[in-house]
Amino acid sequence: MHVVHRGFDTIALSIQANISQELFDLLNTERERAEEERHPVPFSYGGADFDLLPHGGNGYRFILKGGPLDVHWSFKKPNARDPWGIRVSVGSTLLATQGLGYARSYIDKTLTRLGIRFESHQVSISRADFCVDILAPEFELVPENFVIHSHTNRADYLSAQDDMRSNGKSGQFTSVTVGKMPGRQVIIYDKRREVIDKKKPIWWDVWNTNLEREGLPPLDPSDASQSRVWRVEVRAGKDLLKDRWQIRMWPQFDAMFGDVIAEALKKIRYCEPDPDDGNRARWSNHKMWDLVAASSEDDLLEMRSYVDATSIKRVHRNEQIRLIMAQLAGLGITLAALEDTQEIELGEFMDSVGGRLAESINADPERAVSRLHEAKNRYRFIA
Incomplete structure (x- = not known):
């Protein structure tokens, strides 16, 4: 038996503070867009970058994710009668690779960028x-x-x-x-x-x-x-x-x-x-x-x-590439079956699919470019 890792796996805390009205208005507008598009949308504020989810949860109006480091930020609508308006949950990736000290510093710096001010006594740890x-x-x-x-x-x-x-x-x-x-x-x-x-x-x-x-x-x-x-x-x-x-x-x-x-x-x-x-x-x-x-x-x-952070991005990127390639192969084989392709013709058929995809892109280049930008935004944390 040999220890191959030890450390924190989850930290969750609440903060006695509320987001500003300006930040709320921006988040509200972007959440409406996320709801319409039915997927997370990029959100940036004060130099901090997130994915804004198209839903809230557990009394919080907004939930944001900070990329592959597995940190979730939850914000309530500002309310003077409910001062505990922020919850932060740090997952295993950040804690395992960078440690708790880094995670605490990362939380403080990110909230500062969002214009949120609080004192040490306004932090309440709810899970570790x-x-x-x-x-x-x-x-x-x-x-x-x-x-x-x-x-x-x-x-x-x-x-x-x-x-x-x-x-x-x-x-x-x-x-x-x-x-x-x-x-x-x-x-x-x-x-x-x-x-x-x-x-x-x-x-x-x-x-x-x-x-x-x-x-x-x-x-x-x-x-x-x-x-x-x-x-x-x-x-x-x-x-x-x-x-x-x-x-x-x-x-x-x-x-x-x-x-x-x-x-x-x-x-x-x-x-x-x-x-x-x-x-x-x-x-x-x-x-x-x-x-x-x-x-x-x-x-x-x-x-x-x-x-290091570069390795984390590389692992997540390679996993996404592997999953997408598997999906592409599966879709290609399904298409071949629908078009009554014989086994001996499968390799040649796959080559032809690439040409057909290129024709589809050339037929509507503006839409293809728009979809490319959307994909780059979706995977910007690991691209």
Whole structure:
């Protein structure tokens, strides 16, 4: 077993401030356009660039995304009676590659560009997830090996049917979740499977960058027997942070969040069963659990993988190109079938499709140029 990544996975916070009327009016106009076009539209203000979604949510009028770094900005309509008008959610890509310190600075700089002023006491942290990724190809997850409080909830998730070991009588578990948000939640899951299923190729770069820094060979994504990575994740919701630990602002978070993680790993343990001891509380921790606990004892704030922004863009761009090429090939084959093309003629048919596409563009060049600009705007963060 070997740690291939550790760090924050999600940070969510609310800010006691409202956007200006000028910014609201601009966002409102652009959101109407996004609703009409039924897709996100580019939005820039004060030197900050976003994609504005065509909908709001959870009481927020506007939701904006800041490119492949996985940051969401939610804004309410300005209202003096509702001063908590801003929510920011930072996802795993930014936190894993750049670290929490960078994320906090990025939030402050972006809000400054938007003309939003606030003091440190006007920040309220509502969620923080911390994770440790462990290379453990031989590990098998057994839900019954958790030792937890009798009132703690546990949800088990089985793998796909074709991975069942005995026709549904017993299965290979890929995820076990203990606890419930917005309190405390601890989850173990097969991160390799999620990366492949949900098409998140950036994680291979994160893991391999960390391995390279230790002088170790990279993982081969195609070989599960040597690249199976399990994630142990501790999720702290607002009830745990504010009610149990009195954590609301960054200074309190900096001082106590390490203790939040340590307590979670003590109250919820994954153990090695002892057949000679019926008292589960006396079972020893599984070596994975001890490895996670040891990895969480250092300064948590600056953990990162050192994957640079250019690499992040490259990975996202290459994934989009791969998906679009697969779609083009599929559409071309479908068209060939509709036109009764024979198998031996398929290559020649595909060549002819390129010519037909060129003719279509030449027939209406203005529309083609307009569509090109729209596509460039849509992918401007990774192009």
